[in-house]
Amino acid sequence: MHNMASLLLFDPQNLRLDDLPAVRAAADSGVSVVPLFVMDDDTARPLGGAARWWLHHALADLAAQLTALGSRLILRRGATQDVVHALARDIGAESVFLTRAYDAPWADMQSALHSALGEDGIKVKRYAGPYLFEPEAIKTQEGKPYTVFSPFWKNCLSQPEPPRPGDAPDALRVPDSWPESNDLDDFELLPTTPDWAGGLRDSWTPTRAGGLARMQDFLDEAAAKYKDRRDRPDMDGTSRLSPYLRFGQIGIREVFWAGEDAIALDGGAEKGVRKFLAELGWREFSAHLLYHFPDMRTAPLRENFENFPWEKGPSPELEAWQKGRTGFPFVDAGLRQLWHTGWMHNRVRMVVASFLVKEMLWHWHDGEAWFWDTLVDADAATNAASWQWAAGCGADAAPYFRIFNPMTQGEKFDPKGDYVRQWVLELKDMPAKHIHTPWEAPEDVLKEAGVTLGDTYPKPILDRRDARERALAAFETVKAKPGRLTK
Numbered sequence: 001m002h003n004m005a006s007l008l009l010f011d012p013q014n015l016r017l018d019d020l021p022a023v024r025a026a027a028d029s030g031v032s033v034v035p036l037f038v039m040d041d042d043t044a045r046p047l048g049g050a051a052r053w054w055l056h057h058a059l060a061d062l063a064a065q066l067t068a069l070g071s072r073l074i075l076r077r078g079a080t081q082d083v084v085h086a087l088a089r090d091i092g093a094e095s096v097f098l099t100r101a102y103d104a105p106w107a108d109m110q111s112a113l114h115s116a117l118g119e120d121g122i123k124v125k126r127y128a129g130p131y132l133f134e135p136e137a138i139k140t141q142e143g144k145p146y147t148v149f150s151p152f153w154k155n156c157l158s159q160p161e162p163p164r165p166g167d168a169p170d171a172l173r174v175p176d177s178w179p180e181s182n183d184l185d186d187f188e189l190l191p192t193t194p195d196w197a198g199g200l201r202d203s204w205t206p207t208r209a210g211g212l213a214r215m216q217d218f219l220d221e222a223a224a225k226y227k228d229r230r231d232r233p234d235m236d237g238t239s240r241l242s243p244y245l246r247f248g249q250i251g252i253r254e255v256f257w258a259g260e261d262a263i264a265l266d267g268g269a270e271k272g273v274r275k276f277l278a279e280l281g282w283r284e285f286s287a288h289l290l291y292h293f294p295d296m297r298t299a300p301l302r303e304n305f306e307n308f309p310w311e312k313g314p315s316p317e318l319e320a321w322q323k324g325r326t327g328f329p330f331v332d333a334g335l336r337q338l339w340h341t342g343w344m345h346n347r348v349r350m351v352v353a354s355f356l357v358k359e360m361l362w363h364w365h366d367g368e369a370w371f372w373d374t375l376v377d378a379d380a381a382t383n384a385a386s387w388q389w390a391a392g393c394g395a396d397a398a399p400y401f402r403i404f405n406p407m408t409q410g411e412k413f414d415p416k417g418d419y420v421r422q423w424v425l426e427l428k429d430m431p432a433k434h435i436h437t438p439w440e441a442p443e444d445v446l447k448e449a450g451v452t453l454g455d456t457y458p459k460p461i462l463d464r465r466d467a468r469e470r471a472l473a474a475f476e477t478v479k480a481k482p483g484r485l486t487k
């Protein structure tokens, strides 16, 4: 007898079988299931280089999990709507199971797919995915979106608890015959000439098992101390789960409930774990903002920043920042950590971003684009929201004139200089006292450490006092016209 068929569409935010309602629904539907991933560089902004590297491994891992169930992952390339429509017709699908997208280009595509397939009598069934709360559920008393984090998260925590994660199905019914598939290598997601991914390979296990192990280690070892250590880039104090969450290799409900269970087991860990769970709240908040302000990647949330005289585009200065050659050790350490591992500690992300936009007066768009290309956790919502926050034009942003001082930030959060020593090898023999301010070090100290400023390590690319005055003068030109957030 001919098997009824369905498509199960995976996407780059939801690459797992556990805790994914669309997978569960497809498995329980009783019809045969064709799991599909579409490599789509057309519908929205293409992924950056580091994220493509991660995606390759996440897809290989997902395909292996499906094979273990006796199923397969079909790979195709093109615009998702066209590919899904054509394949659904070819296999005579009665339905397509997918996970809801919240970012406008993907969300619009899903609506268009729903209409187009509806005309052919094929149902699109959409399920909740990468967030704990649906954006419509969280609104202010006036029914508006939140633009300040604390009341947003308070509201989230007053909602019914997110459901416990569900397990992966034991089996997926297979079709009578499998449609054709690309090979993963056809997508050319890994860098070849040159192969710059060595640092990424050394730093990560980009599989679900790697993420689960990381989560367990974090909850066992670091979570209890998270509150005190989360700002210390010289310590292994945060979870480093961001790329696993970004690609949905671990579900957000899995992390949330693992945290709650850790508290139930060990009350002593509560403070640390609660703080950690609140960081997941920032992830929700960023998604909430992108959902309500779909142009957030390009348009400042505070519209009075629209004509701010930022510097823009490629230049030696921008390149010095990108490559970690600004002459400010804490900034350079962060940017080199990013280049080498595809990840940077949150405290340092804030400092390097502030340095670019408030001291170099560079447009946050250039910083956002660099992070998009180099972060393994590059995420449309969080990256844009965080850059806007750093530039002072975003939601809940610190006032523009509050500028992080990269030297005092370094002295406070990397007191012995170990983080700088790890990433800025030219300074590895500098004593702690001078490691964040080598230009103030006496000649003999520099000599002993083998440092010649302007030769072995750059002199500072700017004079911070001038920069601060320039920044404040530029800020004066921003007319205080009411923006979307400045009612």
Ligand SMILES: Cc1cc2nc3c(=O)[nH]c(=O)nc-3n(C[C@H](O)[C@H](O)[C@H](O)COP(=O)(O)OP(=O)(O)OC[C@H]3O[C@@H](n4cnc5c(N)ncnc54)[C@H](O)[C@@H]3O)c2cc1C
Residues within 6 Å of the ligand: 230, 238, 239, 240, 241, 242, 243, 245, 246, 276, 279, 280, 281, 282, 283, 284, 286, 344, 345, 346, 347, 349, 350, 353, 371, 375, 377, 378, 379, 380, 382, 383, 384, 386, 387, 390
């Ligand atoms: C300029 C700038 C750009 C950023 N771009 C991204 C990005 O593209 N993708 C991304 O995932 N994070 C981004 N962040 C947020 C944050 O730096 C990272 O999420 C965090 O460093 C990841 O490390 P972790 O997993 O060890 O975090 P943990 O401290 O262990 O936090 C747990 C999880 O909470 C979430 N989270 C933590 N901090 C934040 C935050 N400030 N905003 C939103 N979610 C958060 C992440 O999913 C993270 O994995 C950016 C921050 C800044 C200042």
